Amino acid sequence: MSLRSKLEDVAKMAGVSTATVSRCLNEPGKVTNKTRERVMNAVDALGYTPHFGAKALASRKTRTVGAVIPTMDNAIFARGLQAFQEALAAAGVTLLVSSSGYDAEQEADQIRVLVMRGAEGVLLIGTARLAKAYEFLARSKTPYVIAWALSDRESPCVGFDNMGAAKAMAERVLALGHRDIAMISGITAMNDRAASRVEGVRAALVQGGLDPDRLSVEEVHYAFDAAGKAFERLMVREVPPTAIICGNDVLGVGAISAAKRRGLRVPEDISITGFDDIDIAAHVEPGLTTVHVPHERMGAGAAAALLALIEGETPQATVCIETRIVERGSLGPPRVGA
Amino acid sequence: MSLRSKLEDVAKMAGVSTATVSRCLNEPGKVTNKTRERVMNAVDALGYTPHFGAKALASRKTRTVGAVIPTMDNAIFARGLQAFQEALAAAGVTLLVSSSGYDAEQEADQIRVLVMRGAEGVLLIGTARLAKAYEFLARSKTPYVIAWALSDRESPCVGFDNMGAAKAMAERVLALGHRDIAMISGITAMNDRAASRVEGVRAALVQGGLDPDRLSVEEVHYAFDAAGKAFERLMVREVPPTAIICGNDVLGVGAISAAKRRGLRVPEDISITGFDDIDIAAHVEPGLTTVHVPHERMGAGAAAALLALIEGETPQATVCIETRIVERGSLGPPRVGA
Structure with a gap:
């Protein structure tokens, strides 16, 4: 299906002109929320990939990478992300981060925004997400790496068990x-x-x-x-x-x-x-x-894998980072008679 | 000075062709680090604002806003940023975050990347930053709000004393x-x-x-x-x-x-x-x-101010959020005889 006919399909399904579809994708602020929603639903339903038809996204060299993390709170992801960013910076790549609040719909939106804003690849946390997020990544040919978990998807993961x-x-x-x-x-x-x-x-x-x-x-x-x-x-x-x-x-x-x-x-x-x-x-x-x-090792490993993917290389599919138990004092035997 | 002559000035100063300058700005991955550095130095020295000549940035409606924070670690900025993001989301605006590691050069770069990736406005933490960062914001006509501190700059601040x-x-x-x-x-x-x-x-x-x-x-x-x-x-x-x-x-x-x-x-x-x-x-x-x-109040207030700026309104110049001391037990009188 040609890019042209797809744009027309989206317009037809949403009941708007192709110009409105374009405006919606490129200058969403200029259309009403209602129109935008109708167009985006048609975009999702038809699997239309704006901008990416003519040229694979991977060939755009913006030197920018995205990450969607569930939360910025409590430093759960901060240390790993810091190591991820440092490894990217060493390669001259800037990291843009979005936080989804553990909301799958928001995560899918944020992945789309990051890619449409020029992210050449994205870091994702764990494997559970909406099918449309994975579909968007595939359609837009966006390289991605999964961290914080092991994954049996085709894209590489750098995580732990x-x-x-x-x-x-x-x-x-x-x-x-x-x-x-x-x-x-x-x-x-x-x-x-x-x-x-x-x-x-x-x-x-x-x-x-x-x-x-x-x-x-x-x-x-x-x-x-x-x-x-x-x-x-x-x-x-x-x-x-x-x-x-x-x-x-x-x-x-x-x-x-x-x-x-x-x-x-x-x-x-x-x-x-x-x-x-x-x-x-x-x-x-x-x-x-x-x-x-070992958050630092995971973050650095994820960066290496993502940079390799972006360069068109094939990094190791699964990198499993070993965890270990640290004894500090909050775990002891049960009280006798308890 | 016309946009055209400026581009030529940059090319001349950097000793490269105008095509190389364009490539450097639009596809930085396709030029060598050395060339990129030479061109970017000329861009900085001449105050050239790529992309923004013909059309003020504020007229681009990407529904994306950026924030550069010093660190994602230890949740120092997480709670305020969360409130900032929630207020933006309610207005249909997505937040992209970059963390500078308390490095002023990196902050200046990240502001530039966010704006060039389509941020319609940016949130900045505190007032101390490189002059070139403020200059870039002015040249690109990017609305910005300062939080976590009070500021006597022209752009509004939502902070505390x-x-x-x-x-x-x-x-x-x-x-x-x-x-x-x-x-x-x-x-x-x-x-x-x-x-x-x-x-x-x-x-x-x-x-x-x-x-x-x-x-x-x-x-x-x-x-x-x-x-x-x-x-x-x-x-x-x-x-x-x-x-x-x-x-x-x-x-x-x-x-x-x-x-x-x-x-x-x-x-x-x-x-x-x-x-x-x-x-x-x-x-x-x-x-x-x-x-x-009160990080939540500060974050929400900063979002309101930035959204107003982006809409071309004039928000209150300085919003001072009141702080208070919370007594918990780690402060007492000195030991007698100490």
């Missing part, structure tokens, strides 16, 4: 004698990293001969206060847990603070673990036992 | 009876916020009849470990301080951890204060007494 790391942490908890284990997890919908970590804990329970359905999981946004409230809900259950495995360090630190407010000693009365090893994990009391993710 | 807030904190420290006061500050060069906070503490000392030159100031990068080392250096001085005023919460938390490692009680043996009131300030032990900055 979220499930395996969470399983290893749960195994350590079980080995200390805990049987009443709960989890405070991030929202798992459209977050493969969060979902894999829950899966990893369940797998450890099964392996230990325990019923994985007995695992209480509280799903909350990655926020200190939300973790505190989830902690409260877990502790008023008929059989309160003796150990809480948290989906990340923000949740772990929030849980430690909530335990103290309740007058509970960590780990004597309740064990708490985290995931990520962000700076704060070492500065709370007790220090948070957590999964250390 | 860094000096006044730090002075208020120092006054409180003095009122408790402390006389041997030190400061762990961020690097003040090209960081007006850090410099103003030091100035505020000195002003309080002068007002209290103390010699401001007796204030020991350790300037370090905003990192937990750097603060810990600065703390060590301060405590081995002939007259160690009884109170340390930190330039932000990352430094404050790092200092609290260092105090504990040294076996010192906070605040009984040493008082420590912060600035910003990021989440972590409430989760360390003792909680960090700090300056609360």
Whole structure:
């Protein structure tokens, strides 16, 4: 199908002129929200790739790369992104970042904006996203790399085994004698990293001969206060847990603070673990036992892979960064008689 | 001067053809680093504004706005930026962010990249930056808003009084009876916020009849470990301080951890204060007494001002967001006999 006929198809489907479609794509501020939405729906439905018909995007050398991250808060992605940016800068490439607020629709929009603003390639976090985002990447021939998770997609990934790391942490908890284990997890919908970590804990329970359905999981946004409230809900259950495995360090630190407010000693009365090893994990009391993710190595590796893709090379499909457990003091054996 | 002759001037000064200048500006990846540097130096020297000659940038409606922040680490800017982004999103505008690593050259480059990639306006942090960055903004007629500080520039600012807030904190420290006061500050060069906070503490000392030159100031990068080392250096001085005023919460938390490692009680043996009131300030032990900055209000206000500027309106020149001190426990009177 020629570029021309496609533009006409979009116009026809949206019930507007081809000039309006062009204006909508190039100067969206000049059309009404309603028209823009109608045109963009037609663009999505017909798989029309504005601007990219004549010339593959990869041949445009803007020296700009994009990244869409779920949040800028709590430094969860900051350290890895910093290393990613430094490696790009060494190659003379500037990074533009967009943050989606863990919203899949917003992520898809932001990927499109970054590419239409000239990003030669994009860094994406994890694998769970809307099909239309992947379709847009394919249509626009935009190189992309997935980080923070392992992926079986064709495009390369530089990540780590979220499930395996969470399983290893749960195994350590079980080995200390805990049987009443709960989890405070991030929202798992459209977050493969969060979902894999829950899966990893369940797998450890099964392996230990325990019923994985007995695992209480509280799903909350990655926020200190939300973790505190989830902690409260877990502790008023008929059989309160003796150990809480948290989906990340923000949740772990929030849980430690909530335990103290309740007058509970960590780990004597309740064990708490985290995931990520962000700076704060070492500065709370007790220090948070957590999964250390080598964020710098991941960010630098992702940059190398993306730069190679942009140059038309074929980097290694999957780079798995090894994680390890860092013991700090928030995990101990259950209280005798608990 | 016509656009044409300017392009020729740049080519002449750089000793290349006008075609090379164009390629350099539009497809920088296709010229060598050396050529690009020569051309960009000529562009800077001659004040040539690529692309923007015929048509003011403000008339391009890309529905994209840029922000250059000093760092994505430690959530110092995350909360304000999140509010900024949400207010933009409500107006159908996408935010692209670049982080300069507190490097003024990099900031100037990133402003240029954002504008050349279509940003209709930019958010900047504080006032201290290279003249060429301000010149580029003026030449390209790019609307910008300054946040996190007050500014006497023509473009509007939505910020707070860094000096006044730090002075208020120092006054409180003095009122408790402390006389041997030190400061762990961020690097003040090209960081007006850090410099103003030091100035505020000195002003309080002068007002209290103390010699401001007796204030020991350790300037370090905003990192937990750097603060810990600065703390060590301060405590081995002939007259160690009884109170340390930190330039932000990352430094404050790092200092609290260092105090504990040294076996010192906070605040009984040493008082420590912060600035910003990021989440972590409430989760360390003792909680960090700090300056609360209403980041959400600042971010939302900055978005409103920038959107107004882009629409050709004239927003209020200076919006000063009130800060307040949050008492948490890390600040107390000096030990008797100390």
